[in-house]
Amino acid sequence: MNASAPDFTRREFIKTTTGAVAAAALGPTLFSADASTASPPKMIGIQVGAVSFADEGVEPVLDIFQDKGSVNTIVLTTFTYGRGLAGRQIPGKPFPDHGKQESDASFFHGGNYATPHTQFCRHTVLKQTRAPDHGDLDIVSAVLPAARKRGMKLFCSIEDAWRADVPGVKEVTEVDLQGRRTATSLCLFHPDVRAFWSGLATDLCKSYDIDGVLFFNERNGPLLEALGASHAQRIASSHVTCFCEHHQKAARERGISFDRARDGYRKLDQFVQASLKDRRHTDGYFVEFWRLLVEYPEIIAWDRLFDEGKHGVLAEVQAAVKAVRKDLQAGFHIEHVNSFNPIFRATRRYDELAKKADFLKIVVYNNCGGERYAGFIRNVGSTVFRDVPKDELLQFNNHLLNYVNEAPLDQLATAGLSPDYVFRETQRALAGVNGACKILPGLDLGIPTGRNSRKASPDDTQAAATAALKAGADGIIYSRKYSETRLANLAAGGKAVREFQA
Numbered sequence: 337m338n339a340s341a342p343d344f345t346r347r348e349f350i351k352t353t354t355g356a357v358a359a360a361a362l363g364p365t366l367f368s369a370d371a372s373t374a375s376p377p378k379m380i381g382i383q384v385g386a387v388s389f390a391d392e393g394v395e396p397v398l399d400i401f402q403d404k405g406s407v408n409t410i411v412l413t414t415f416t417y418g419r420g421l422a423g424r425q426i427p428g429k430p431f432p433d434h435g436k437q438e439s440d441a442s443f444f445h446g447g448n449y450a451t452p453h454t455q456f457c458r459h460t461v462l463k464q465t466r467a468p469d470h471g472d473l474d475i476v477s478a479v480l481p482a483a484r485k486r487g488m489k490l491f492c493s494i495e496d497a498w499r500a501d502v503p504g505v506k507e508v509t510e511v512d513l514q515g516r517r518t519a520t521s522l523c524l525f526h527p528d529v530r531a532f533w534s535g536l537a538t539d540l541c542k543s544y545d546i547d548g549v550l551f552f553n554e555r556n557g558p559l560l561e562a563l564g565a566s567h568a569q570r571i572a573s574s575h576v577t578c579f580c581e582h583h584q585k586a587a588r589e590r591g592i593s594f595d596r597a598r599d600g601y602r603k604l605d606q607f608v609q610a611s612l613k614d615r616r617h618t619d620g621y622f623v624e625f626w627r628l629l630v631e632y633p634e635i636i637a638w639d640r641l642f643d644e645g646k647h648g649v650l651a652e653v654q655a656a657v658k659a660v661r662k663d664l665q666a667g668f669h670i671e672h673v674n675s676f677n678p679i680f681r682a683t684r685r686y687d688e689l690a691k692k693a694d695f696l697k698i699v700v701y702n703n704c705g706g707e708r709y710a711g712f713i714r715n716v717g718s719t720v721f722r723d724v725p726k727d728e729l730l731q732f733n734n735h736l737l738n739y740v741n742e743a744p745l746d747q748l749a750t751a752g753l754s755p756d757y758v759f760r761e762t763q764r765a766l767a768g769v770n771g772a773c774k775i776l777p778g779l780d781l782g783i784p785t786g787r788n789s790r791k792a793s794p795d796d797t798q799a800a801a802t803a804a805l806k807a808g809a810d811g812i813i814y815s816r817k818y819s820e821t822r823l824a825n826l827a828a829g830g831k832a833v834r835e836f837q838a
């Protein structure tokens with residue numbers, strides 16, 4: 337382990353934390369005492385990873401959450417190999433004004449930051465997932481008692497984000513159009529993968545006195561992958577998945593032809609590659625694309641099969657959580673593409689999602705939203721809608737999405753999306769679930785963006801939090817992680833909460 341790593345053993349961690357408790361007891365704790373007796377009615381959550389508690393101490397971090405952010409719920413990153421939710425600031429991006437000002441690239445690994453218990457991974461090859469980043473620190477055991485003493489709730493977040501060198505991963509990844517296994521995308525129809533997620537949710541709910549889990553899975557189906565129809569920069573039309581034996585079996589059971597689906601996606605790949613090379617069919621790009629869907633309805637059917645696998649996992653995670661105790665809650669993160677891609681929106685019925693969830697964390701990151709929305713427009717504007725000038729495509733898409741008064745394409749990344757976007761997307765979700773589950777907008781408090789793109793300011797944060805609360809949200813979740821969030825932004829969120837509740 338590198339010298340810069342927080343070389344914590346469990347005992348040292350508790351010692352440090354106890355010191356912090358003693359220090360806190362000497363200082364003013366008036367607000368903390370208030371917070372422990374009178375919980376605000378809405379869930380005010382914050383996503384935070386183990387490294388922040390290791391770097392700054394449990395009690396000092398919880399003090400900041402309560403005093404600055406009016407936070408009453410900790411969304412603790414418990415399982416992921418991804419850097420969006422875990423680790424310090426992403427390498428190369430500026431550090432916020434707290435925590436260690438040093439990259440964790442030398443020791444960041446990811447995995448399960450709690451203690452995996454073997455009886456819950458009996459039915460999966462994915463058995464060795466303990467995160468080694470902080471020695472034998474079990475982050476849930478470390479944070480939970482301190483949170484409870486303050487009357488705070490704690491949810492464990494688990495994310496479908498993997499590394500290729502995790503034992504077992506290579507056996508359960510998706511298979512692409514050419515029959516090759518992908519590096520880290522797990523097949524959502526593979527029985528071992530299904531058993532892993534249910535087992536992990538059960539383990540966390542049985543082994544710790546938590547309030548529930550929040551599950552993240554940002555993966556898209558093959559149609560969106562082929563078109564690059566999200567904000568992601570890649571258009572991976574030749575790497576679409578999954579065509580493995582488990583998907584073939586699921587397709588057979590539903591009467592979907594595997595051969596026709598594969599042929600359709602090969603044609604779609606040819607269409608995308610020709611579009612990117614500016615080779616226009618005489619009938620135009622959109623007509624050629626739509627014709628493909630008409631001639632190969634298996635393209636849509638296979639994409640829906642992916643969604644079925646993904647949503648099957650969600651349903652099983654909720655069932656696993658409820659099997660432990662009925663009052664435990666399962667929530668799902670609904671990714672950003674849902675708010676700016678109408679094709680994706682059509683595949684995500686809020687009323688259907690509400691049947692599988694106690695709450696939905698809907699992404700309405702409006703600061704980085706400008707950069708991401710512009711990326712989406714450029715992606716679809718380079719294939720299906722290539723015949724449309726991109727600024728006009730943006731205006732047209734704004735109408736489809738019910739966005740009003742957002743910046744033109746050339747200013748979108750710098751301007752970000754407006755608080756009005758946060759308000760409208762929150763209202764759309766509330767209307768969609770119609771009271772069947774809670775809606776918790778996720779707010780962008782400092783997601784790194786490009787050099788000239790919008791960065792969250794305190795005013796932005798206060799406006800976004802106010803917009804979400806005024807729209808009628810059941811709470812908010814500060815995102816993506818405390819280790820990328822400036823304290824002034826957190827304080828501005830807290831100010832919005834206090835003013836709303838006053």
Ligand SMILES: [Zn+2]
Pocket residue numbers: 510511523524525526578579580581582583
């Ligand atoms: Zn598969």
